[in-house]
Amino acid sequence: MSRPTESIQPPSLAACELCHARKPSLRRPKTGQKICQPCFFHVFETEIHNTVTSANLFFPGERVAIGASGGKDSTVLAHVLKVLNERYNYGVEFVLLSIDEGIKGYRDDSLKTVKRNKDQYSMPLEIVSYKELYDDWSMDDIVAQIGNRNNCTYCGVFRRQALDRGAQKLGIKHVVTGHNADDMAETVLMNLLRGDTARLDRCTDIVTQSTDSPVKRSKPLKYAYEKEIVLYAHYKRLDYFSTECVYSPEAFRGTARALIKNLETVRPSAIIDIIRSGETFALERKRGAVATKLGRCERCGYISSNRICKACVLLQGLNAGRAAVQVNGVEAEPDEGAALHKRLEHLSF
Ligand SMILES: Nc1ncnc2c1ncn2[C@@H]1O[C@H](COP(=O)(O)OP(=O)(O)OP(=O)(O)O)[C@@H](O)[C@H]1O
Numbered sequence: 272m273s274r275p276t277e278s279i280q281p282p283s284l285a286a287c288e289l290c291h292a293r294k295p296s297l298r299r300p301k302t303g304q305k306i307c308q309p310c311f312f313h314v315f316e317t318e319i320h321n322t323v324t325s326a327n328l329f330f331p332g333e334r335v336a337i338g339a340s341g342g343k344d345s346t347v348l349a350h351v352l353k354v355l356n357e358r359y360n361y362g363v364e365f366v367l368l369s370i371d372e373g374i375k376g377y378r379d380d381s382l383k384t385v386k387r388n389k390d391q392y393s394m395p396l397e398i399v400s401y402k403e404l405y406d407d408w409s410m411d412d413i414v415a416q417i418g419n420r421n422n423c424t425y426c427g428v429f430r431r432q433a434l435d436r437g438a439q440k441l442g443i444k445h446v447v448t449g450h451n452a453d454d455m456a457e458t459v460l461m462n463l464l465r466g467d468t469a470r471l472d473r474c475t476d477i478v479t480q481s482t483d484s485p486v487k488r489s490k491p492l493k494y495a496y497e498k499e500i501v502l503y504a505h506y507k508r509l510d511y512f513s514t515e516c517v518y519s520p521e522a523f524r525g526t527a528r529a530l531i532k533n534l535e536t537v538r539p540s541a542i543i544d545i546i547r548s549g550e551t552f553a554l555e556r557k558r559g560a561v562a563t564k565l566g567r568c569e570r571c572g573y574i575s576s577n578r579i580c581k582a583c584v585l586l587q588g589l590n591a592g593r594a595a596v597q598v599n600g601v602e603a604e605p606d607e608g609a610a611l612h613k614r615l616e617h618l619s620f
Pocket residue numbers: 337338339340341342343344345346368369370371372430447448449450454
């Protein structure tokens with residue numbers, strides 16, 4: 272009996288470098304390999320599965336909130352986690368959790384995407400807004416008062432707490448976010464450049480739980496390259512919102528991002544190498560560090576390791592400014608939170 276001709280031919284040089292059968296249709300950004308689309312999907316999803324299992328991220332029966340912004344990262348995260356949950360029987364119940372920061376022309380549009388994702392992925396959706404949590408302040412109101420500088424500080428502190436509060440409202444103790452390898456490398460570099468060894472020590476952790484939060488956060492996409500996330504979303508025709516935030520990003524982060532992109536161009540493995548370096552740095556721990564005691568914020572009652580939580584400190588400043596405007600009808604005094612900017616600007620998820 273004659274055998275199919277292709278099985279006795281040597282593998283074609285033009286074949287996919289992974290399956291050695293199909294024609295390649297893309298060059299994989301992470302490794303430079305020429306591969307076909309099915310192999311790209313498989314290797315991309317499998318790497319995320321390996322990240323999930325090697326860090327024991329989930330347990331059967333766990334309810335997990337996906338921080339869903341409608342952007343490419345969290346949309347790919349939701350899609351891939353759904354695929355993996357079904358493929359490998361994680362037994363996890365995923366819920367989409369969105370924070371509405373109140374940014375016209377940006378978040379209102381991206382939330383429309385998340386509402387469609389809710390049906391596409393058959394996942395419940397919870398939306399929590401800054402306005403309802405923070406004395407009726409939206410990010411648009413905040414920027415109108417404080418200007419464009421430092422707005423990311425406010426947004427970061429508020430979003431972090433809002434994700435916690437949203438999760439707690441749902442009775443959930445675990446939030447996953449779409450932070451990717453480029454974000455991780457960027458953070459390592461920023462902490463290195465600032466000489467912030469304390470943060471450098473922890474910033475590559477896949478699971479984080481801050482002292483003033485009962486909710487743990489994790490990053491299943493920590494080794495996924497942004498370029499591959501974009502490719503995956505494109506080839507899978509995922510429904511996501513691709514506009515950047517209308518407010519300017521923190522300048523230092525922008526510079527670190529540009530540096531990472533440049534490094535990636537000349538050496539694609541630079542991103543993963545920076546993360547690995549961050550993971551293996553052995554940093555000197557400060558002696559005599561005292562464990563933080565968890566209490567309640569005196570103002571809002573939310574869990575905090577300080578007398579007043581960080582969100583309330585910022586709110587105090589904002590409200591003082593608002594009162595000054597109302598009383599004088601003139602421009603607000605510089606807000607009281609300004610002194611905290613330097614300290615708070617280091618905050619990230
Ligand atoms: N408004 C939001 N609601 C819920 N989760 C959010 C929100 N904004 C950010 N996140 C979570 O934090 C992650 C990192 O946010 P970042 O602002 O860096 O956005 P990004 O890198 O553009 O991600 P994405 O493409 O998912 O928007 C997101 O992937 C998402 O999981």
